[in-house]
Amino acid sequence: MNESSIDLIFSADHQQVVFCADEPSGLKAIIAIHSTALGPALGGTRFYPYPDLSSALDDALRLSKAMSYKNSLAGLDLGGGKAVIIGDPARDKTEQLLRAYGRFVQSLGGRYITACDVGTYTTDMDVIARETSHVSARSVEHGGAGDSGGLTALGVFQGMRASAQHAWGTSSLSGVRVGVSGVGKVGRHLVDYIVADGASVVITDLDQKAVDRVRTTHPLLDVAPDTVSLLAQDLDIYAPCALGGALDDPTVAILSARIVCGGANNQLAHPDIGKALADRGILYAPDYLVNAGGVIQCENEVGGFPAQRARGMTERIFDTTLRVLELAGADGVPPVVAADRLAERRMASVGRLTAIRLPT
Numbered sequence: 201m202n203e204s205s206i207d208l209i210f211s212a213d214h215q216q217v218v219f220c221a222d223e224p225s226g227l228k229a230i231i232a233i234h235s236t237a238l239g240p241a242l243g244g245t246r247f248y249p250y251p252d253l254s255s256a257l258d259d260a261l262r263l264s265k266a267m268s269y270k271n272s273l274a275g276l277d278l279g280g281g282k283a284v285i286i287g288d289p290a291r292d293k294t295e296q297l298l299r300a301y302g303r304f305v306q307s308l309g310g311r312y313i314t315a316c317d318v319g320t321y322t323t324d325m326d327v328i329a330r331e332t333s334h335v336s337a338r339s340v341e342h343g344g345a346g347d348s349g350g351l352t353a354l355g356v357f358q359g360m361r362a363s364a365q366h367a368w369g370t371s372s373l374s375g376v377r378v379g380v381s382g383v384g385k386v387g388r389h390l391v392d393y394i395v396a397d398g399a400s401v402v403i404t405d406l407d408q409k410a411v412d413r414v415r416t417t418h419p420l421l422d423v424a425p426d427t428v429s430l431l432a433q434d435l436d437i438y439a440p441c442a443l444g445g446a447l448d449d450p451t452v453a454i455l456s457a458r459i460v461c462g463g464a465n466n467q468l469a470h471p472d473i474g475k476a477l478a479d480r481g482i483l484y485a486p487d488y489l490v491n492a493g494g495v496i497q498c499e500n501e502v503g504g505f506p507a508q509r510a511r512g513m514t515e516r517i518f519d520t521t522l523r524v525l526e527l528a529g530a531d532g533v534p535p536v537v538a539a540d541r542l543a544e545r546r547m548a549s550v551g552r553l554t555a556i557r558l559p560t
């Protein structure tokens with residue numbers, strides 16, 4: 201690691217960054233804790249073949265900060281953290297490596313709680329749970345809440361309804377044309393919700409099997425060959441539900457949709473895109489606001505609460521989205537700036553309460 205990577209740790213406004221190595225299992229991981237102002241730092245573990253240590257560190261720092269904002273906006277008593285395991289999950293993932301990683305998570309004594317992310321699944325969390333109690337997103341068979349795609353989709357649907365309410369004065373999606381790019385664990389459940397609400401839907405996915413699965417339930421759904429063709433259609437709402445960076449300059453320039461609201465993380469390719477969307481009159485529901493259903497499910501699992509509670513909290517994403525859009529209008533800023541402000545306000549006001557000392 202060079203000097204600039206070390207500088208990054210201290211300049212990125214994080215509390216703690218832990219490097220974890222176990223040579224026999226091949227484990228190389230970084231756990232980044234951005235904030236514990238609201239509670240233990242919760243965020244998933246990304247298993248990814250980073251080209252070098254600096255890019256892995258960069259990702260861990262960026263993602264853990266985003267988790268602080270997501271958890272705060274969702275009203276959770278959780279701070280933000282994220283971990284990355286450097287390696288190819290298809291080749292390098294073993295019981296030994298996951299359990300070694302679990303021991304490092306345990307060593308943090310609950311300051312960090314892990315979950316799934318790109319390259320890790322509920323079955324991996326079951327293995328990690330053999331070494332640490334600070335883990336969520338375990339499978340139902342192992343006492344966890346299972347896959348969170350369904351609840352995440354419910355939150356995105358609520359964000360979409362609130363955006364429609366703000367833009368058109370009605371929360372109903374009846375007669376609205378929605379384009380969904382990526383119909384995996386989140387996108388396919390989102391399609392169920394919006395079709396049931398009366399929207400006309402066009403989907404696209406790189407994976408034909410994912411498209412076929414959706415067409416089994418909705419045989420009359422339109423399918424575009426790729427995202428570019430999907431975007432060329434006359435859409436009212438665009439829902440990016442695949443990977444990050446979906447909203448870049450060329451996409452914003454051709455977008456016909458009045459609303460963007462989808463499940464994908466990190467949709468803005470760079471920070472100025474929020475303003476570019478607002479300048480074109482496109483209402484963007486911030487991704488980390490509307491896709492919080494997954495993290496709500498994790499928090500619910502850790503607390504041992506009934507599933508109904510997580511569902512209720514996810515449905516309230518409707519109200520939070522409306523509040524963010526109203527605040528954005530009142531302050532004359534893009535919704536993403538308004539969402540950041542709300543999250544920061546809660547981190548400061550509620551986080552301050554730890555200054556009231558409790559008896560030991």
Ligand SMILES: NC(=O)c1ccc[n+]([C@@H]2O[C@H](COP(=O)([O-])OP(=O)(O)OC[C@H]3O[C@@H](n4cnc5c(N)ncnc54)[C@H](O)[C@@H]3O)[C@@H](O)[C@H]2O)c1
Pocket residue numbers: 347348349350352381382383384385386387404405406407410427441442443444463464465491492494495
């Ligand atoms: N699963 C959750 O609970 C959750 C929670 C919060 C955020 N997210 C985010 O939502 C997004 C989707 O997550 P998921 O769990 O559904 O993942 P997934 O892997 O199950 O589904 C993603 C789908 O997108 C498709 N895809 C990838 N690149 C594409 C492209 N260029 N064009 C069209 N389709 C493409 C894939 O083939 C796949 O079917 C990710 O960005 C993820 O970080 C997921």
